[in-house]
Amino acid sequence: MSLIEYKGFGGVLLSADMLGDENDPAVLLIPDVGQNRAAWRDVAEALVLSGRRVVNLDLREAGEADELAPHIEDMRAVLAQMGSRPVVVTAGRGGWIATRALALDGALLAAGLVLVDMPVDEDAIADDVPARLAVPALVVRGGFSPAQCSAVSDTFNAALPMGESADINECDLELASDRNEALLGQLLEFLERRQPREAMEFKAGSDPRTLRDAMGCFATGITIVTALDADGTPVGLTANSFTSVSLDPPLLLVCIANTAGTAPALREAAHFGVNVLQIGQQPTSNRFAARGEDRFANQPWAPGQTGVPLLGSSLVSFECQRESLHEAGDHFILVGRVVRAQFEPHRDPLLYFRGKYRRLHFA
């Protein structure tokens, strides 16, 4: 996350958190008038995990009267500086700002508009502003608190000629058992429809990087595969290609790159260990994946009953007898028969997904 500043109306500086990959489609979060960007922080983080770039904006300090005009100009200035057309997501009276800022040429500035808990904007109705809502919209009621307004989208439609209706979807979260989750689900569905992410494609015969990214869509745990080399020195490497194979007989497998420094020792070893890492062992994962490190230097380990090095405080350590070895392209598949498994039933796992470490999240 980085802190950036936009130039608002009259040169006033507006702070914003910028989160996510700059190549991902953008979402602009606007708080309720009188609140700041902390209001959207959880949603912002969740959107990033769903592949969105998020700008979480602070409104300027409220002026004397509760004037909307400077906020509207600020928002138009920020949208112009953003470079791509974001979906704008607003809370409460932030919706008044956005509907007015996007009323005329909104389609040039934004790809969509989400109004969460926007109260009916009586002044705008009087000015006929909502009738000109120019972008697809989603009206969410009860996103933060029980619904306070029931007729927002009616006001947009009422001012249109008979038979025409604005591109508005509505949802009511008042009865949702978890408002945050329900709001996020509605947001993501709207974003997928209005601002689809481009599907990536791998084609046979080219581009191993894209294939790697495709494979990275499968979330895994992380293991350290260990063995003793011919001299009796412990060796090991980080591997997430672990799979359980069979219960009877008890078999598992890992795939090892032919180019790995530990590959010759693992090809020869009669026994090997597979240590599944817990959340606190990210440094261990890094050390066993880095070249030129003395991987066992500060690493507590103990020999198992077959002599293989087992790493202390792992989630589970499988001790295996070599069952078979299969050549498979630039890797070989090492199948082991489990002779012993010691496990820790309470800790959380260290996870790996799309090239990054992750942790379990319980909704």
Ligand SMILES: Cc1cc2nc3c(=O)[nH]c(=O)nc-3n(C[C@H](O)[C@H](O)[C@H](O)COP(=O)(O)O)c2cc1C
């Ligand atoms: C999260 C993660 C998962 C990995 N999974 C594997 C794997 O399944 N098989 C493999 O051969 N290498 C895997 N690697 C790479 C090896 O750990 C790394 O190439 C190796 O340790 C390099 O050192 P070496 O050649 O000295 O053994 C993985 C690395 C990371 C960070």
